[in-house]
């Protein structure tokens with residue numbers, strides 16, 4: 080959980096205005112920093128990148144100078160992944176990561192990088208034409224400053240799902256929130272989550288009805304104003320497409336945290352219905368008979384679990400472990416604070432070496448005998464699979480596969496009960 084959330088309230092009243100690109104102040108006073116360096120100890124980039132100054136220097140120390148009129152950004156501020164682990168650890172509630180995002184907005188970048196970042200901070204554009212990236216010549220990617228990882232992302236198509244999933248929707252209709260990466264590249268996870276929700280007795284509508292973005296990638300890249308505008312567009316899309324649904328079920332932990340935490344606090348947007356992460360919905364809404372059937376099925380090899388850093392910050396790390404326990408699958412959390420993927424961070428050439436260093440370290444932490452990796456973010460799954468060679472998928476995909484092995488019954492679970 081967000082460790083600093085209690086003390087956060089202490090500075091919330093002095094929040095002055097929305098973050099704006101170009102350097103407008105966020106808060107009139109953030110000098111509640113205790114200079115304890117707990118944030119530095121929590122920062123995964125500081126451990127991996129010898130040139131990175133760390134969150135204390137780049138956050139409150141820089142902001143003090145900024146308030147005195149010095150708007151120059153520090154070197155290597157862009158190396159921050161915006162994982163927010165520093166902010167979650169801060170005992171004084173200093174919005175460290177958001178101060179760093181503000182500082183990133185002051186960095187002057189070459190034209191080609193601005194072009195690249197215009198695309199990477201609008202992943203909903205990429206999701207509309209995901210195949211186009213693979214067709215473009217790699218030389219173009221290099222010229223724009225994309226890493227080889229960006230070119231290697233392959234689409235995981237939605238496989239054919241068992242007609243068992245054509246369930247009655249006796250429990251009402253929920254919205255399956257289709258994030259940009261899942262929409263463009265991971266239809267497998269979308270299809271599995273949809274099929275499971277239907278097996279559990281829900282009607283499912285995929286929302287929003289068109290490709291929109293919550294603003295997470297733009298904020299992480301130091302474009303808070305753009306993030307605000309994208310969040311408002313997404314909120315309008317959800318108001319149109321999801322207002323009569325029970326809740327939104329999210330597949331991606333970063334988007335989940337953005338909708339629930341970032342929107343109301345930083346982006347003046349609210350989701351139209353309650354937001355629930357897939358693992359919470361599975362643990363709390365799947366009938367007990369579903370879990371019994373999984374536990375009674377053939378034994379599964381042990382899995383490793385990776386909760387995205389933003390997921391750790393927003394909801395803690397226990398969600399995937401709870402799912403594995405319910406399914407009777409031996410599981411161990413991966414000892415990695417941040418894998419280095421961080422949305423589009425690993426797709427930028429200047430970050431490729433750091434992202435790979437962090438990803439390899441995560442891969443080395445993979446427990447022996449691991450049969451696969453559950454990851455609650457598509458980009459982290461791609462990155463970790465590339466770094467470790469271990470099959471990494473969304474937990475919905477693993478659960479659906481386990482369910483198919485365990486239960487080819489004639490009807491939906493509710494009907495069977």
Ligand code: SF4
Pocket residue numbers: 111112113114115116117118119134135138139168169170171172173175
């Ligand atoms: S920002 Fe927070 S964690 Fe970091 S040095 Fe200041 S008080 Fe400590």
Ligand code: SF4
Pocket residue numbers: 121122123124125133134158159160161162163164165166175176179
């Ligand atoms: S947001 Fe993450 S990478 Fe950036 S300074 Fe904080 S802990 Fe380090």
